[in-house]
Amino acid sequence: MAYDSLLDVAIGQFGERGFDGASTRAIAAEAGTVMSSITYRYGSKEGLYLACADHIAAQLGGHLEPALDRVDPQGPLDASDAVEAVAGLVETISRMMLIPDVEPWAQFIIREQQRPGPAFERLYASIMRRVTETVVRLVRSARPSLDESQARATSITLYGQALVLRAAHAAVLRTMGTERLSEAQQELLIQTIRANVYAILKGEPQS
Amino acid sequence: MAYDSLLDVAIGQFGERGFDGASTRAIAAEAGTVMSSITYRYGSKEGLYLACADHIAAQLGGHLEPALDRVDPQGPLDASDAVEAVAGLVETISRMMLIPDVEPWAQFIIREQQRPGPAFERLYASIMRRVTETVVRLVRSARPSLDESQARATSITLYGQALVLRAAHAAVLRTMGTERLSEAQQELLIQTIRANVYAILKGEPQS
Protein backbone atom coordinates (compact mmCIF):
# COMPACT_ATOMS: atom_id res chain seq x y z
CA MET A 1 0.00 0.00 0.00
CA ALA A 2 2.97 2.26 0.65
CA TYR A 3 3.70 1.56 -2.99
CA ASP A 4 0.63 3.25 -4.43
CA SER A 5 0.68 5.98 -1.83
CA LEU A 6 4.19 6.93 -2.93
CA LEU A 7 3.03 7.19 -6.57
CA ASP A 8 -0.06 9.24 -5.73
CA VAL A 9 1.89 11.65 -3.59
CA ALA A 10 4.60 11.93 -6.22
CA ILE A 11 2.10 12.75 -8.98
CA GLY A 12 0.70 15.55 -6.85
CA GLN A 13 4.10 16.94 -6.02
CA PHE A 14 5.52 16.66 -9.53
CA GLY A 15 2.38 18.24 -10.95
CA GLU A 16 2.45 21.06 -8.46
CA ARG A 17 6.15 21.85 -8.31
CA GLY A 18 7.61 20.26 -11.42
CA PHE A 19 10.36 17.67 -11.66
CA ASP A 20 13.09 19.89 -10.28
CA GLY A 21 10.93 21.63 -7.73
CA ALA A 22 9.58 18.46 -6.19
CA SER A 23 11.68 16.94 -3.44
CA THR A 24 12.06 13.21 -2.99
CA ARG A 25 12.42 13.77 0.72
CA ALA A 26 9.10 15.66 0.86
CA ILE A 27 7.36 13.03 -1.29
CA ALA A 28 8.59 10.22 0.90
CA ALA A 29 7.67 12.04 4.10
CA GLU A 30 4.14 12.75 2.85
CA ALA A 31 3.78 9.08 1.92
CA GLY A 32 4.92 8.07 5.39
CA THR A 33 8.29 6.64 4.52
CA VAL A 34 11.85 7.77 3.88
CA MET A 35 13.63 9.01 0.80
CA SER A 36 15.74 5.91 0.29
CA SER A 37 12.55 3.92 -0.40
CA ILE A 38 12.28 5.81 -3.67
CA THR A 39 15.76 4.84 -4.71
CA TYR A 40 15.05 1.27 -3.71
CA ARG A 41 11.71 0.97 -5.51
CA TYR A 42 12.22 3.14 -8.58
CA GLY A 43 15.97 3.41 -8.88
CA SER A 44 16.04 7.20 -8.96
CA LYS A 45 13.93 10.32 -8.95
CA GLU A 46 13.57 10.01 -12.72
CA GLY A 47 12.44 6.41 -12.38
CA LEU A 48 9.73 7.56 -10.01
CA TYR A 49 8.71 10.27 -12.48
CA LEU A 50 8.30 7.76 -15.31
CA ALA A 51 6.37 5.41 -13.03
CA CYS A 52 4.03 8.35 -12.33
CA ALA A 53 3.41 8.77 -16.06
CA ASP A 54 2.54 5.09 -16.42
CA HIS A 55 0.26 5.25 -13.42
CA ILE A 56 -1.55 8.28 -14.84
CA ALA A 57 -1.91 6.62 -18.23
CA ALA A 58 -3.52 3.61 -16.58
CA GLN A 59 -5.93 5.80 -14.61
CA LEU A 60 -6.86 7.83 -17.70
CA GLY A 61 -7.45 4.61 -19.55
CA GLY A 62 -9.84 3.53 -16.86
CA HIS A 63 -11.85 6.70 -17.36
CA LEU A 64 -11.77 6.87 -21.14
CA GLU A 65 -11.46 3.35 -22.52
CA PRO A 66 -15.07 2.34 -21.84
CA ALA A 67 -16.23 5.33 -23.89
CA LEU A 68 -13.68 4.59 -26.60
CA ASP A 69 -14.67 0.93 -26.78
CA ARG A 70 -18.25 1.97 -27.30
CA VAL A 71 -17.42 3.77 -30.57
CA ASP A 72 -14.16 2.24 -31.71
CA PRO A 73 -14.80 -1.16 -33.21
CA GLN A 74 -17.62 0.07 -35.42
CA GLY A 75 -17.17 0.52 -39.13
CA PRO A 76 -18.15 3.58 -41.20
CA LEU A 77 -20.83 5.55 -39.47
CA ASP A 78 -23.84 7.51 -40.44
CA ALA A 79 -22.99 11.23 -40.15
CA SER A 80 -25.49 12.01 -37.44
CA ASP A 81 -24.44 8.94 -35.43
CA ALA A 82 -20.86 10.17 -35.71
CA VAL A 83 -21.84 13.60 -34.41
CA GLU A 84 -23.55 11.90 -31.50
CA ALA A 85 -20.46 9.77 -30.84
CA VAL A 86 -18.12 12.79 -30.86
CA ALA A 87 -20.44 14.72 -28.56
CA GLY A 88 -20.45 11.78 -26.17
CA LEU A 89 -16.67 11.43 -26.20
CA VAL A 90 -16.05 15.14 -25.71
CA GLU A 91 -18.58 15.13 -22.90
CA THR A 92 -16.77 12.22 -21.24
CA ILE A 93 -13.48 14.09 -21.50
CA SER A 94 -15.03 17.31 -20.20
CA ARG A 95 -16.55 15.55 -17.21
CA MET A 96 -13.19 14.00 -16.48
CA MET A 97 -11.58 17.44 -16.48
CA LEU A 98 -13.97 18.48 -13.71
CA ILE A 99 -13.39 15.50 -11.41
CA PRO A 100 -11.28 16.58 -8.42
CA ASP A 101 -9.25 13.36 -8.55
CA VAL A 102 -7.86 14.13 -11.98
CA GLU A 103 -6.51 17.51 -10.97
CA PRO A 104 -3.06 16.18 -10.07
CA TRP A 105 -2.90 14.09 -13.25
CA ALA A 106 -3.90 17.04 -15.38
CA GLN A 107 -1.28 19.26 -13.82
CA PHE A 108 1.33 16.58 -14.41
CA ILE A 109 0.34 16.19 -18.07
CA ILE A 110 0.07 19.92 -18.78
CA ARG A 111 3.50 20.43 -17.30
CA GLU A 112 4.91 17.60 -19.35
CA GLN A 113 3.35 19.01 -22.54
CA GLN A 114 5.23 22.26 -22.16
CA ARG A 115 8.54 20.47 -22.61
CA PRO A 116 7.74 16.92 -23.59
CA GLY A 117 10.16 14.20 -22.57
CA PRO A 118 10.05 10.43 -22.20
CA ALA A 119 7.12 10.71 -19.79
CA PHE A 120 4.98 12.43 -22.45
CA GLU A 121 5.97 9.75 -24.91
CA ARG A 122 4.53 7.10 -22.62
CA LEU A 123 1.34 9.04 -22.00
CA TYR A 124 0.80 9.70 -25.67
CA ALA A 125 1.53 6.16 -26.82
CA SER A 126 -0.58 4.48 -24.16
CA ILE A 127 -3.78 6.55 -24.21
CA MET A 128 -3.71 10.01 -25.80
CA ARG A 129 -3.05 8.71 -29.27
CA ARG A 130 -6.06 6.45 -29.21
CA VAL A 131 -8.32 9.29 -28.06
CA THR A 132 -7.19 11.75 -30.72
CA GLU A 133 -7.23 9.24 -33.56
CA THR A 134 -10.71 8.08 -32.60
CA VAL A 135 -12.02 11.63 -32.54
CA VAL A 136 -10.41 12.42 -35.89
CA ARG A 137 -11.99 9.38 -37.46
CA LEU A 138 -15.41 10.25 -36.07
CA VAL A 139 -15.13 13.87 -37.20
CA ARG A 140 -14.39 12.69 -40.71
CA SER A 141 -17.52 10.56 -40.64
CA ALA A 142 -19.54 13.43 -39.25
CA ARG A 143 -18.34 15.88 -41.88
CA PRO A 144 -17.14 13.98 -44.95
CA SER A 145 -16.52 17.28 -46.73
CA LEU A 146 -13.49 17.88 -44.49
CA ASP A 147 -10.14 16.56 -45.62
CA GLU A 148 -7.78 14.82 -43.21
CA SER A 149 -6.01 18.00 -42.09
CA GLN A 150 -9.24 19.90 -41.56
CA ALA A 151 -10.64 17.04 -39.53
CA ARG A 152 -7.50 17.01 -37.39
CA ALA A 153 -7.67 20.76 -36.82
CA THR A 154 -11.33 20.49 -35.89
CA SER A 155 -10.62 17.66 -33.46
CA ILE A 156 -8.02 19.81 -31.73
CA THR A 157 -10.47 22.66 -31.22
CA LEU A 158 -13.08 20.25 -29.84
CA TYR A 159 -10.53 18.95 -27.36
CA GLY A 160 -9.57 22.51 -26.44
CA GLN A 161 -13.05 23.19 -25.14
CA ALA A 162 -12.66 20.40 -22.61
CA LEU A 163 -9.03 21.15 -21.83
CA VAL A 164 -9.67 24.77 -20.91
CA LEU A 165 -11.70 23.61 -17.91
CA ARG A 166 -8.46 22.34 -16.34
CA ALA A 167 -5.64 24.23 -18.04
CA ALA A 168 -7.15 27.64 -17.30
CA HIS A 169 -9.01 26.60 -14.21
CA ALA A 170 -8.22 29.76 -12.27
CA ALA A 171 -9.48 31.93 -15.13
CA VAL A 172 -12.59 29.76 -15.53
CA LEU A 173 -13.49 30.27 -11.89
CA ARG A 174 -13.06 34.03 -12.17
CA THR A 175 -15.05 34.19 -15.39
CA MET A 176 -17.88 32.23 -13.80
CA GLY A 177 -17.63 34.51 -10.78
CA THR A 178 -17.08 31.81 -8.18
CA GLU A 179 -14.41 30.19 -6.07
CA ARG A 180 -15.65 26.69 -6.74
CA LEU A 181 -17.82 25.38 -9.58
CA SER A 182 -21.26 24.33 -8.36
CA GLU A 183 -22.93 21.25 -9.77
CA ALA A 184 -25.17 23.49 -11.88
CA GLN A 185 -22.24 25.48 -13.23
CA GLN A 186 -20.41 22.30 -14.18
CA GLU A 187 -23.48 21.03 -15.97
CA LEU A 188 -23.88 24.36 -17.76
CA LEU A 189 -20.28 24.20 -19.02
CA ILE A 190 -20.67 20.62 -20.20
CA GLN A 191 -23.95 21.27 -21.97
CA THR A 192 -22.44 24.37 -23.60
CA ILE A 193 -19.56 22.29 -24.91
CA ARG A 194 -21.96 19.64 -26.14
CA ALA A 195 -24.06 22.22 -27.96
CA ASN A 196 -20.90 23.64 -29.53
CA VAL A 197 -19.91 20.21 -30.82
CA TYR A 198 -23.26 19.93 -32.57
CA ALA A 199 -22.98 23.45 -33.96
CA ILE A 200 -19.45 22.83 -35.24
CA LEU A 201 -20.09 19.43 -36.79
CA LYS A 202 -23.46 20.22 -38.28
CA GLY A 203 -22.76 23.82 -39.17
CA GLU A 204 -21.97 23.15 -42.78
CA PRO A 205 -24.03 21.20 -45.27
CA GLN A 206 -22.34 17.90 -45.99
CA SER A 207 -21.34 17.23 -49.57
CA MET B 1 19.65 46.55 -20.76
CA ALA B 2 20.83 44.03 -18.21
CA TYR B 3 17.54 44.89 -16.49
CA ASP B 4 15.25 43.61 -19.24
CA SER B 5 17.56 40.77 -20.09
CA LEU B 6 17.28 39.51 -16.52
CA LEU B 7 13.48 39.59 -16.72
CA ASP B 8 13.33 37.84 -20.08
CA VAL B 9 15.68 35.11 -18.97
CA ALA B 10 13.78 34.71 -15.71
CA ILE B 11 10.42 34.33 -17.49
CA GLY B 12 11.88 31.59 -19.64
CA GLN B 13 13.42 29.78 -16.69
CA PHE B 14 10.39 30.11 -14.41
CA GLY B 15 8.11 28.97 -17.22
CA GLU B 16 10.27 26.00 -18.03
CA ARG B 17 11.27 24.80 -14.59
CA GLY B 18 8.79 26.43 -12.24
CA PHE B 19 9.47 28.72 -9.32
CA ASP B 20 11.32 26.13 -7.25
CA GLY B 21 13.06 24.48 -10.17
CA ALA B 22 14.51 27.68 -11.57
CA SER B 23 17.79 28.78 -10.08
CA THR B 24 18.65 32.41 -9.48
CA ARG B 25 22.27 31.58 -10.15
CA ALA B 26 21.42 30.10 -13.55
CA ILE B 27 19.13 33.01 -14.43
CA ALA B 28 21.78 35.55 -13.54
CA ALA B 29 24.49 33.66 -15.40
CA GLU B 30 22.36 33.40 -18.57
CA ALA B 31 21.66 37.13 -18.33
CA GLY B 32 25.38 37.82 -18.03
CA THR B 33 25.47 38.94 -14.41
CA VAL B 34 25.68 37.47 -10.95
CA MET B 35 23.05 36.22 -8.56
CA SER B 36 23.34 39.07 -6.12
CA SER B 37 22.08 41.45 -8.83
CA ILE B 38 18.69 39.79 -8.43
CA THR B 39 18.65 40.44 -4.72
CA TYR B 40 19.72 44.00 -5.34
CA ARG B 41 17.18 44.77 -8.07
CA TYR B 42 14.19 42.71 -7.00
CA GLY B 43 14.78 42.07 -3.33
CA SER B 44 14.43 38.30 -3.60
CA LYS B 45 13.64 35.43 -5.90
CA GLU B 46 9.96 36.01 -5.27
CA GLY B 47 10.30 39.69 -6.09
CA LEU B 48 11.81 38.70 -9.42
CA TYR B 49 8.92 36.30 -9.99
CA LEU B 50 6.33 39.01 -9.44
CA ALA B 51 8.26 41.40 -11.68
CA CYS B 52 8.08 38.70 -14.37
CA ALA B 53 4.29 38.60 -14.03
CA ASP B 54 4.08 42.37 -14.46
CA HIS B 55 6.38 42.25 -17.46
CA ILE B 56 4.29 39.52 -19.09
CA ALA B 57 1.09 41.45 -18.42
CA ALA B 58 2.57 44.49 -20.15
CA GLN B 59 3.66 42.43 -23.16
CA LEU B 60 0.26 40.72 -23.42
CA GLY B 61 -1.36 44.13 -23.26
CA GLY B 62 0.76 45.24 -26.19
CA HIS B 63 -0.54 42.32 -28.23
CA LEU B 64 -4.18 42.43 -27.19
CA GLU B 65 -5.08 45.99 -26.28
CA PRO B 66 -5.22 47.32 -29.85
CA ALA B 67 -7.77 44.63 -30.68
CA LEU B 68 -9.69 45.32 -27.47
CA ASP B 69 -9.73 49.05 -28.10
CA ARG B 70 -11.23 48.41 -31.49
CA VAL B 71 -14.34 46.81 -30.00
CA ASP B 72 -14.47 48.08 -26.45
CA PRO B 73 -15.73 51.66 -26.42
CA GLN B 74 -18.69 50.90 -28.64
CA GLY B 75 -22.21 50.66 -27.27
CA PRO B 76 -24.74 47.90 -27.98
CA LEU B 77 -23.92 46.09 -31.16
CA ASP B 78 -25.81 44.54 -33.97
CA ALA B 79 -25.70 40.76 -33.50
CA SER B 80 -23.78 40.01 -36.66
CA ASP B 81 -21.28 42.78 -35.93
CA ALA B 82 -20.79 41.24 -32.50
CA VAL B 83 -20.14 37.82 -34.04
CA GLU B 84 -17.59 39.45 -36.29
CA ALA B 85 -15.95 41.18 -33.33
CA VAL B 86 -15.71 37.96 -31.30
CA ALA B 87 -14.27 36.10 -34.27
CA GLY B 88 -11.67 38.84 -34.66
CA LEU B 89 -10.72 38.79 -30.98
CA VAL B 90 -10.48 35.01 -30.80
CA GLU B 91 -8.39 35.06 -33.95
CA THR B 92 -6.06 37.63 -32.40
CA ILE B 93 -5.68 35.47 -29.30
CA SER B 94 -5.14 32.34 -31.39
CA ARG B 95 -2.45 34.00 -33.49
CA MET B 96 -0.77 35.15 -30.31
CA MET B 97 -0.70 31.57 -29.02
CA LEU B 98 1.26 30.57 -32.12
CA ILE B 99 3.92 33.29 -31.92
CA PRO B 100 7.23 31.79 -30.76
CA ASP B 101 7.93 34.82 -28.54
CA VAL B 102 4.89 34.18 -26.37
CA GLU B 103 5.87 30.59 -25.61
CA PRO B 104 7.73 31.49 -22.41
CA TRP B 105 4.92 33.79 -21.26
CA ALA B 106 2.32 31.12 -21.93
CA GLN B 107 4.26 28.53 -19.98
CA PHE B 108 4.60 30.96 -17.11
CA ILE B 109 0.87 31.71 -17.09
CA ILE B 110 -0.25 28.11 -17.47
CA ARG B 111 1.98 27.15 -14.59
CA GLU B 112 0.62 29.96 -12.48
CA GLN B 113 -2.98 28.95 -13.28
CA GLN B 114 -2.46 25.51 -11.83
CA ARG B 115 -1.89 26.98 -8.39
CA PRO B 116 -2.69 30.66 -8.63
CA GLY B 117 -0.82 33.02 -6.33
CA PRO B 118 -0.13 36.73 -6.23
CA ALA B 119 1.43 36.58 -9.69
CA PHE B 120 -1.83 35.30 -11.19
CA GLU B 121 -3.69 38.04 -9.38
CA ARG B 122 -1.58 40.64 -11.14
CA LEU B 123 -1.97 39.00 -14.53
CA TYR B 124 -5.71 38.70 -14.16
CA ALA B 125 -6.28 42.20 -12.89
CA SER B 126 -4.09 43.89 -15.47
CA ILE B 127 -5.14 42.18 -18.70
CA MET B 128 -6.99 38.84 -18.51
CA ARG B 129 -10.04 40.35 -16.87
CA ARG B 130 -10.50 42.88 -19.62
CA VAL B 131 -10.24 40.21 -22.30
CA THR B 132 -12.76 37.87 -20.73
CA GLU B 133 -15.25 40.58 -19.84
CA THR B 134 -15.08 42.01 -23.34
CA VAL B 135 -15.69 38.62 -24.91
CA VAL B 136 -18.60 37.93 -22.56
CA ARG B 137 -20.21 41.25 -23.45
CA LEU B 138 -19.81 40.61 -27.17
CA VAL B 139 -21.17 37.09 -26.90
CA ARG B 140 -24.27 38.46 -25.20
CA SER B 141 -24.74 40.90 -28.08
CA ALA B 142 -24.20 38.14 -30.60
CA ARG B 143 -26.69 35.80 -28.95
CA PRO B 144 -29.15 37.81 -26.86
CA SER B 145 -31.04 34.61 -26.07
CA LEU B 146 -28.21 33.53 -23.78
CA ASP B 147 -28.35 34.59 -20.16
CA GLU B 148 -25.27 35.88 -18.37
CA SER B 149 -24.07 32.44 -17.17
CA GLN B 150 -24.56 30.86 -20.56
CA ALA B 151 -22.65 33.68 -22.22
CA ARG B 152 -19.81 33.21 -19.73
CA ALA B 153 -19.70 29.46 -20.34
CA THR B 154 -19.67 30.03 -24.09
CA SER B 155 -16.86 32.57 -23.80
CA ILE B 156 -14.78 30.03 -21.89
CA THR B 157 -15.19 27.43 -24.62
CA LEU B 158 -14.24 29.97 -27.29
CA TYR B 159 -11.09 30.81 -25.36
CA GLY B 160 -10.34 27.11 -24.95
CA GLN B 161 -10.03 26.69 -28.70
CA ALA B 162 -7.20 29.21 -28.74
CA LEU B 163 -5.61 28.03 -25.51
CA VAL B 164 -5.25 24.44 -26.65
CA LEU B 165 -2.74 25.56 -29.26
CA ARG B 166 -0.31 26.36 -26.45
CA ALA B 167 -1.44 24.33 -23.45
CA ALA B 168 -1.45 21.05 -25.37
CA HIS B 169 1.19 22.04 -27.87
CA ALA B 170 2.92 18.67 -27.86
CA ALA B 171 -0.37 16.87 -28.52
CA VAL B 172 -1.31 19.38 -31.24
CA LEU B 173 1.93 18.67 -33.07
CA ARG B 174 1.39 14.93 -32.90
CA THR B 175 -2.23 15.21 -34.00
CA MET B 176 -1.19 17.32 -36.98
CA GLY B 177 1.56 14.80 -37.69
CA THR B 178 4.46 17.21 -37.60
CA GLU B 179 7.32 18.38 -35.43
CA ARG B 180 6.72 22.04 -36.16
CA LEU B 181 3.59 23.78 -37.43
CA SER B 182 4.01 25.07 -40.96
CA GLU B 183 2.56 28.43 -41.98
CA ALA B 184 -0.24 26.61 -43.77
CA GLN B 185 -1.03 24.43 -40.77
CA GLN B 186 -1.17 27.47 -38.50
CA GLU B 187 -3.54 29.18 -40.90
CA LEU B 188 -5.68 26.05 -41.10
CA LEU B 189 -6.00 25.94 -37.31
CA ILE B 190 -6.88 29.62 -37.09
CA GLN B 191 -9.47 29.45 -39.85
CA THR B 192 -10.96 26.36 -38.24
CA ILE B 193 -11.31 28.22 -34.96
CA ARG B 194 -12.82 31.21 -36.74
CA ALA B 195 -15.35 29.00 -38.52
CA ASN B 196 -16.22 27.39 -35.18
CA VAL B 197 -16.88 30.79 -33.63
CA TYR B 198 -19.36 31.55 -36.40
CA ALA B 199 -20.98 28.14 -36.03
CA ILE B 200 -21.29 28.50 -32.26
CA LEU B 201 -22.60 32.06 -32.22
CA LYS B 202 -24.95 31.73 -35.15
CA GLY B 203 -25.96 28.16 -34.51
CA GLU B 204 -29.18 29.00 -32.78
CA PRO B 205 -31.94 31.29 -33.96
CA GLN B 206 -31.95 34.44 -31.86
CA SER B 207 -35.11 35.25 -29.97
Next chain:
DNA sequence: GTCTATACTACGATAGAC
Protein backbone atom coordinates in the same frame (compact mmCIF):
# COMPACT_ATOMS: atom_id res chain seq x y z
C1' DG C 1 25.96 49.82 -8.13
C1' DT C 2 28.35 45.56 -9.07
C1' DC C 3 31.03 41.85 -7.65
C1' DT C 4 33.40 38.17 -4.30
C1' DA C 5 33.15 35.43 -0.32
C1' DT C 6 30.62 33.00 2.76
C1' DA C 7 26.81 31.22 5.92
C1' DC C 8 23.27 28.15 6.08
C1' DT C 9 19.95 24.99 4.31
C1' DA C 10 18.30 21.35 1.38
C1' DC C 11 18.93 18.39 -2.47
C1' DG C 12 19.72 13.31 -4.61
C1' DA C 13 22.30 9.29 -4.11
C1' DT C 14 24.72 5.68 -1.68
C1' DA C 15 26.52 2.58 1.88
C1' DG C 16 25.62 -0.12 5.56
C1' DA C 17 22.99 -1.34 10.05
C1' DC C 18 19.19 -4.21 11.29
Next chain:
DNA sequence: GTCTATCGTAGTATAGAC
Protein backbone atom coordinates in the same frame (compact mmCIF):
# COMPACT_ATOMS: atom_id res chain seq x y z
C1' DG D 1 13.05 -4.67 2.64
C1' DT D 2 13.31 -0.58 5.43
C1' DC D 3 15.77 2.62 7.97
C1' DT D 4 19.97 5.83 9.54
C1' DA D 5 24.10 8.22 8.44
C1' DT D 6 26.75 10.62 5.39
C1' DC D 7 28.84 12.48 1.01
C1' DG D 8 29.06 15.87 -2.51
C1' DT D 9 26.56 19.38 -4.79
C1' DA D 10 23.68 23.31 -5.32
C1' DG D 11 20.25 26.40 -3.55
C1' DT D 12 19.07 31.49 -1.47
C1' DA D 13 20.51 35.17 1.02
C1' DT D 14 23.75 38.32 3.17
C1' DA D 15 27.86 40.97 4.32
C1' DG D 16 31.43 43.54 2.76
C1' DA D 17 35.27 44.78 -0.81
C1' DC D 18 35.82 47.97 -4.55
